[in-house]
């Protein structure tokens with residue numbers, strides 16, 4: 171996957187930008203607060219719709235403007251073959267281009283509007299390594315859910331829709347719950363049953379995907395972490411949420427289905443059996459929580475509260491480990507993401523390294539760049555001389571890096 175051109179309109183501190191980039195290593199230099207991170211963020215937001223820094227699209231719009239647009243032109247090698255451009259435009263209700271009265275996103279593939287996010291994701295994959303990755307290990311559960319949701323969506327784009335549909339259900343069920351104003355004396359069970367059945371159906375699919383991906387992440391991240399820590403520490407990642415998750419694993423083990431469940435291509439019969447089982451657990455759990463939901467005024471249980479447990483030598487990393495250990499674990503998790511994507515698409519995603527390169531020691535850089543021989547990489551830095559010296563030590567092949575200077579929302583290519 172090679173990006174050839176990036177164009178921006180009103181994205182963060184960029185007014186307009188039309189930039190041809192190099193096919194291998196692109197070094198983006200500049201002083202602080204000039205727009206280096208904004209540039210790699212734009213690439214990432216065009217590729218996977220969501221920003222690693224914010225969940226609010228409005229933050230991404232240049233202040234005073236009413237919408238942003240990002241377009242990437244790239245060589246459509248890889249899984250989908252011929253696609254050559256992606257465009258992600260977001261317009262607020264104030265935009266003269268938007269008369270719908272509410273914020274609107276327009277996604278285009280090769281210039282043609284698509285209404286299905288499923289079709290958009292996966293064409294131009296990127297993996298961003300940024301200081302915010304630390305939140306995956308250290309932050310609130312929503313950061314880990316976001317990491318997991320985005321990775322699954324990149325590999326299996328229909329998952330993005332599942333999550334969107336699930337979020338809409340949660341909003342509607344919450345409205346129903348709130349209509350009782352804490353009074354559970356006359357519950358209309360039919361209304362709740364409808365949402366419980368719909369949510370159990372969607373959630374069971376989501377849970378199966380999450381269980382399988384966390385298993386994959388755990389294996390790959392622990393391998394990377396073992397290399398990073400010279401085999402001294404053991405990293406483990408597990409999926410946690412509703413209490414019955416463990417029972418499902420136990421059930422699969424008992425029936426000898428566990429390997430089939432986690433196999434690359436899961437057997438259809440195993441899938442159907444597990445889905446049915448989860449579905450029934452969920453319906454029972456939703457029903458049981460009805461009174462509590464009304465009392466609290468929210469959906470108290472569900473996949474929107476799931477988390478992943480990240481442990482080092484059996485200890486919860488979030489509370490017990492040092493900053494250095496947390497950083498290593500975050501790197502191992504992102505390396506697992508990179509590997510999963512590379513394996514699935516049989517080609518390397520574009521690597522975006524924001525502020526992380528100079529922080530890594532030589533061993534970790536090698537770990538990061540192993541197998542990235544033909545990949546396109548963007549590296550941000552403040553000190554060109556330093557990075558030039560460092561590049562010699564890690565570039566294994568005869569690559570010509572391209573240098574760019576970022577200054578107050580403009581980018582110039584340097585020789």
Ligand SMILES: Nc1ncnc2c1ncn2[C@@H]1O[C@H](COP(=O)(O)OP(=O)(O)OP(=O)(O)O)[C@@H](O)[C@H]1O
Pocket residue numbers: 181182183184200201202203204205206207208209228229230231232233525552576
């Ligand atoms: N929505 C926005 N509208 C206008 N300016 C913005 C917006 N969002 C961020 N900025 C500004 O963009 C500037 C550049 O931010 P960016 O994070 O890209 O800096 P950077 O070059 O990566 O700096 P550093 O080296 O400190 O990481 C900042 O001054 C920030 O205030």
Ligand SMILES: [Mg+2]
Pocket residue numbers: 206207208524525550
């Ligand atoms: Mg930055």
